[in-house]
Amino acid sequence: DSGVTQTPKHLITATGQRVTLRCSPRSGDLSVYWYQQSLDQGLQFLIQYYNGEERAKGNILERFSAQQFPDLHSELNLSSLELGDSALYFCASSERDRPNQPQHFGDGTRLSIL
Amino acid sequence: LAKTTQPISMDSYEGQEVNITCSHNNIATNDYITWYQQFPSQGPRFIIQGYKTKVTNEVASLFIPADRKSSTLSLPRVSLSDTAVYYCLVGELHSGSARQLTFGSGTQLTVLP
Numbered sequence: 545d546s547g548v549t550q551t552p553k554h555l556i557t558a559t560g561q562r563v564t565l566r567c568s569p570r571s572g573d574l575s576v577y578w579y580q581q582s583l584d585q586g587l588q589f590l591i592q593y594y595n596g597e598e599r600a601k602g603n604i605l606e607r608f609s610a611q612q613f614p615d616l617h618s619e620l621n622l623s624s625l626e627l628g629d630s631a632l633y634f635c636a637s638s639e640r641d642r643p644n645q646p647q648h649f650g651d652g653t654r655l656s657i658l
Numbered sequence: 659l660a661k662t663t664q665p666i667s668m669d670s671y672e673g674q675e676v677n678i679t680c681s682h683n684n685i686a687t688n689d690y691i692t693w694y695q696q697f698p699s700q701g702p703r704f705i706i707q708g709y710k711t712k713v714t715n716e717v718a719s720l721f722i723p724a725d726r727k728s729s730t731l732s733l734p735r736v737s738l739s740d741t742a743v744y745y746c747l748v749g750e751l752h753s754g755s756a757r758q759l760t761f762g763s764g765t766q767l768t769v770l771p
Contacts, residue, residue, distance in 0.1 A: 546701065579761075587702070587745075587761035634701045646692060649701025 547571065548650035550635050556656045562623040565653045569616055569637030575599070576618040577638075577647060578610055582631035593618055594641040622655070630657045662746045667766040676733045678765050680746030683727050691722060691729045694745045696764070702745060706731070733767075741769045 547570035555563055569576050578590040580603075589602035593612035604610075607625075612618040622629060632654050636647040663681040670676045682691070690709050694702035706713055708720040708729070719732040733740060743764040 546703070548701070586763060589761075632699070636701070646704040646707055648704065651701050652699070654699070 546648040546650060548635055548637050548648050550633075550650035550653050552653060553651070554654045554656070556658060557625060558658050559625055559627060561625050562621065563625065563655065565620040565622070565633050565635075565655075567618045567620070567635030567637075567650060569618070569635075570648055573637035573639050573648070574616065575638045575641050575645075576612055576616070577636040578604075578618070578620050579634040579636065579649075580631050581634060581652070582628075585631075587634070590620070599641060625657050627657050630655055662748055662762045664744075664746050664762060664765045666763065667768070669768050669770060670736055671770050672737055673735050676736050676740075676767060676769075678731045678733075678744055678746075678767065679728055680731070681728045682746070682748045685726050685748050689749045691720065691726075692747045692749065693718070693720065693731045694747065694761075696743045696745065702761075705744075736767075736769045738769050738771065740767065742767060 549568040551566045557563055567576060575594045577592045579587050580590055581587045590604040591610050592600040596612050607623050610618060610620045632652045634649050634652045636649040638645045638647045690707055692707040693705045695705050696702040706715055706718045706720045708722050710722050710726060713720045721730040731744060743766050745761050745764040747761060
């Protein structure tokens, strides 16, 4: 158990809809990362937050957004969903925003777009 | 960017030692080398991290030569439950002190009975 909690575990919705994925980091971790994993793209970094502020952006679409709240939990919002957004979405956390610090991953949210 | 290259797949038998080598020719001075393990439908799990020479923990060893252009993850006496994808990553610094992990394709290790 990594200590990172993601909800829901599974989400099924239709194209054009909007969903929110939630992540609670490990106790004491201030940094949260979001990743997308699909069969053809592998594990792709989306965005990082540290103590409520955005730190880094990766391959995140404009239709996607995220935020980290004062209690340090984070939400990833996906809108105008397309079939290609079907994937596993992982959240990870680390204690600080220091280079080379290991990240601890949750078990992901499986998003299926019908 | 420090790109990594790993074998796509490896097979082994229970009880054997497995060595997975990763190439990272463009590793930067400040970069560490980190290995993760991922089971199907689960998030990656941190295994081990090192900067140079050898690092050992309760599950694996990591060997890094002096030039740091490659590294080898060593799993002693593997079991069926070690069947997973193993990722080698090299730390990258972006704006400020933010760190972005770049996962390659990983190595699918299959342990056979």
